[in-house]
Amino acid sequence: MLTNQQTVRTALLEALPLALAIAAYGLSYGVLATQAHWSLWSTILMSLLVFSGSVQLVIVAMFISGAALPSMLITAVLLNLRNLLYGAALADNLAPASRKYRWLLAFGVSDESFVLGNIRYQKYGADPLYFGVVAGTFYSAWVVASYIGAYLGDLIDPVRWGLDLAFPITFVALLIPALTQKPIIATAITALGMASLLHHMMPNSEFNLILTGIIAPLVGLYIARRSHHG
Known part of the structure; x- marks a missing residue:
């Protein structure tokens, strides 16, 4: 301690x-x-x-x-x-x-x-x-x-x-060192995928950052809660 x-x-x-x-x-x-x-x-x-x-x-x-x-x-x-x-x-x-x-x-x-x-x-x-x-x-x-x-x-x-x-x-x-935990891995992969997709669909739009910043942590939180209760 x-x-x-x-x-x-x-x-x-x-x-x-x-x-x-x-x-x-x-x-x-x-x-x-x-x-x-x-x-x-x-x-x-x-x-x-x-x-x-x-x-x-x-x-x-x-x-x-x-x-x-x-x-x-x-x-x-x-x-x-x-x-x-x-x-x-x-x-x-x-x-x-x-x-x-x-x-x-x-x-x-x-x-x-x-x-x-x-x-x-x-x-x-x-x-x-x-x-x-x-x-x-x-x-x-x-x-x-x-x-x-x-x-x-x-x-x-x-x-x-x-x-x-x-x-x-x-x-x-x-x-990178934190990418051993499933919730953080899920958040990072979701953010990467969404950022790439949204940039292709809406280049240089501030909404790309907004949507990615909301949805990616939600995915990570869902994985964390499911792991905790599972």
Whole structure:
């Protein structure tokens, strides 16, 4: 059994590589928001309140294309529906925490924290402290990087520096070791198949990301629940 101090240290060390990739992604968001003529503080406020890279980047792209506010809000809600599925899958992992603390942890649920939290749960059982440190690290990296990207603005070219690739490459590297569990394998295969099919049917449509982000986790959750009760 690890002490709290050891758990915090382990969580920080395991979160750091992905936090750096998240920071690179956050820089890209900050730069793009500035190019869309968002103010510094509106850019940062969105990171503080939303904390979702995919949602924020899609919203910026929709804003640039002239989309209406209701469309952007609906898109944000649909994209974040997968976090409800993540939360359901993480329920046992976070169960030992108090109700107030679970509300706080729920805000930190994301693709990245879910993967690390799930791997930890499979190895050592429920550990809300570990998940909280991981989520807090990712949140801090995202907000700080968003500020830096927005502050520097046009001084950074995300594509030239490869910042747009840092997150997906690191996330895939993190995901590969977890592909020993049936629910995660099912989610990954479903996401890959749906993304390929939808891109062929609707090239460059933001709805590809929305549909894939909703259906793929649903498949994984179904497999997990069936395995648990079977």
